Amino acid sequence: FNAVPEDYPVPGKTTVYDTTETIDLENVPLNGGLLIKVLILSVDPYMRGRLRAPEVKSYMVSFALGKPLSGGGIGVVLRSEFAGVEAGQHVGGVLQHQEYVVAPSLAMLEVIEKDPKLDWSVYIGAAGMPGKTAFMGWREYSRAKKGEVVYVSTGAGPVGAMVIQIAKQDGLKVIASAGTDEKVEFMKEIGADVAFNYKTTDVREVLEKEGPIDIFWDNVGGSTLDAAMEFANMHSRFIECGQISGYNSGYQPMKVLTLMIFKMMSFHGFLVTFLLPKYTDAFKAEVVPKIVSGEFKYTEDVTRGLDKLGDALRALLVGTNTGKGVVVVAHE
Ligand code: NDP
Numbered sequence: 001f002n003a004v005p006e007d008y009p010v011p012g013k014t015t016v017y018d019t020t021e022t023i024d025l026e027n028v029p030l031n032g033g034l035l036i037k038v039l040i041l042s043v044d045p046y047m048r049g050r051l052r053a054p055e056v057k058s059y060m061v062s063f064a065l066g067k068p069l070s071g072g073g074i075g076v077v078l079r080s081e082f083a084g085v086e087a088g089q090h091v092g093g094v095l096q097h098q099e100y101v102v103a104p105s106l107a108m109l110e111v112i113e114k115d116p117k118l119d120w121s122v123y124i125g126a127a128g129m130p131g132k133t134a135f136m137g138w139r140e141y142s143r144a145k146k147g148e149v150v151y152v153s154t155g156a157g158p159v160g161a162m163v164i165q166i167a168k169q170d171g172l173k174v175i176a177s178a179g180t181d182e183k184v185e186f187m188k189e190i191g192a193d194v195a196f197n198y199k200t201t202d203v204r205e206v207l208e209k210e211g212p213i214d215i216f217w218d219n220v221g222g223s224t225l226d227a228a229m230e231f232a233n234m235h236s237r238f239i240e241c242g243q244i245s246g247y248n249s250g251y252q253p254m255k256v257l258t259l260m261i262f263k264m265m266s267f268h269g270f271l272v273t274f275l276l277p278k279y280t281d282a283f284k285a286e287v288v289p290k291i292v293s294g295e296f297k298y299t300e301d302v303t304r305g306l307d308k309l310g311d312a313l314r315a316l317l318v319g320t321n322t323g324k325g326v327v328v329v330a331h332e
Contacts, residue, residue, distance in 0.1 A: 001063040004053050007248045008317055011310030014051060015069065023100045025078065033104040035079040038095055039332065041306070042072035042124035043313045043325035048247040059271070069097040069309075072129055074112065074120045076332055085111060092123055099306055099329055117292050125158045125324035126291050126298035129272065133241065134162035135287050136275035141239045141268040142215050146171035149211060151228055154219035155192060156183035158298060158324040159241060162287075163217045164192050165296050175210050177203060177224070179319045190297050198224065207231035220245045229259045240269040248317055299323030 005014045028035060050063045063069050073095035077087050082105060085091070093109035095101055103109060112123060125131065138144070150167045154160045155176030167174050168191040176192040178184060179199050187195035194210045196203075204227050207213060212233040218225055221243025228238070238260075260267055290296040301321040303312040306329045315321040 001051065001065055001067060001069055003065075005051055005248075009048065009051055009310065009314050011308075011314055015310040015313070017307035017310070023102070025100065028102060030079060030081045030102060031104065032081050033102055034077050034082050034085055034091070034106075036075035036091060036095065036101045036103055037078050037332075038073055038075045038097075038099055038101060038306075038329045039090075040074045040120050040124060041095065041097055041309060041327040041329055042129070043309065043316050043327060044071060044129070045242060045244050045247060045316065047071055047313060048317055070094055071097070072124045073097075073329075074123055075101065082106065090114065090120070092128070097306065097309060115288070115292050121300055121302065121324070121326040121328070122291060122298065124326065125300060126162060126296060127288050130158035130324065131162050131287060131291070131298075132276065132279070132283050133272040134159050135166060135283050136272055136279040137239055137241055137268075137270055138163060138166050138217075139279055139282070140275055141237060141266075141270065142167075143237055143266075144170045144172055144215060147173070148214035149173045149175065149233075150215040150217060151175045151177075151207065151211070151213045152192075152217045152219075153177055153198075153224050153228075154242075154244065155187045155195065156180075156299070156323070157219065160217065160219055161187070161190055161298060162296065165190050167215075168192075172215070173210075175206065175213065177206075180322075182322060186299060203227045204230070212236075215239065217241060218243070222246055229263075229265075232259070232263055232265060234263050236263060236265050238265055238267040240267060244317075300326050302326045302328060304328050 002016045052062045054062045074092045077089050090112050091109040092112040150172045152160050152163050156178040174192045175194040176187045177198040184195045184197050196206050211231040214233050214236050216228040216238045218240050219242045222245035301323045309327050312327050316325045
């Protein structure tokens with residue numbers, strides 16, 4: 001992390017690929033920990049919030065200037081002094097954005113067994129944190145009933161695409177939006193009843209015709225959230241998952257809180273971290289097998305090389321990515 005961005009992060013300025021430090025793979029002391037070769041790294045929208053000055057407070061600490069970024073990833077263990085973990089096993093969790101990492105313990109990592117039908121990248125996407133966010137947030141807050149109407153924003157991303165498929169499985173009418181015509185096609189393929197490009201079609205027109213909505217899965221905030229409130233049903237549930245429209249420009253205060261009162265809405269903000277203990281077993285039993293069988297679909301936007309991670313992060317924040325942002329760092 002090299003410099004706090006003003007709006008969108010700029011690869012080579014906000015983040016730089018630095019090869020000045022090397023690790024001696026044979027001799028680096030592990031002090032009871034593990035040496036990991038990083039295979040896959042995840043780029044996710046929340047990372048933009050960590051590219052900030054340390055004095056600005058938020059729910060996660062800022063990235064430290066001059067130090068590597070960190071985030072979700074998968075690696076293979078090359079050497080281990082940590083009890084219960086052997087060379088050749090794979091670990092997933094929080095990894096520093098480096099080609100090799102010495103981890104002191106499994107505190108931020110877990111050993112992962114891969115289903116032979118899936119690539120490792122799926123474990124940072126549909127079968128990983130974004131998939132869990134969709135399944136767990138929906139289970140906890142939607143109170144979905146067959147025949148209700150849900151609107152999913154950013155419906156072609158890893159969170160939104162899983163929400164669409166779970167909502168269809170539960171028998172709802174699904175309205176979904178995304179920012180390109182290709183993403184609109186993908187949302188139709190995975191079952192959205194009404195899919196539209198919010199850059200060329202007015203969200204208000206769509207919701208007026210196809211609503212009112214009983215559930216809003218909010219990934220974007222801003223004016224889309226205002227529109228969803230306007231066309232929400234009485235007793236609707238608003239699941240506040242993210243507000244990406246404000247991540248690069250500063251947050252806009254919401255204008256229509258009074259509508260929430262008049263319509264007796266439930267408005268749930270949530271962080272998936274706090275739902276993990278309650279729903280991880282159900283996720284593994286109910287969602288992962290459907291990813292393996294092909295019933296639940298996903299798309300990935302794969303970038304190769306750690307030196308290109310800044311480009312991958314920017315693409316996702318600008319919206320030119322087409323699916324879960326995956327950075328392949330190395331092959332085994
Ligand atoms: P994506 O990979 O789908 O996010 C990138 C996409 O966001 C872009 O492709 C673009 O899609 C859209 N986007 C970018 N800028 C804007 C904008 N100004 N207005 C509208 N859309 C924009 O992300 P995920 O599926 O991983 O995450 C979706 C949301 O869920 C995010 O807000 C994220 O922060 C949140 N989240 C929350 C969690 C929690 O625990 N609460 C956990 C994980 C994610 P498009 O072309 O459609 O505009």
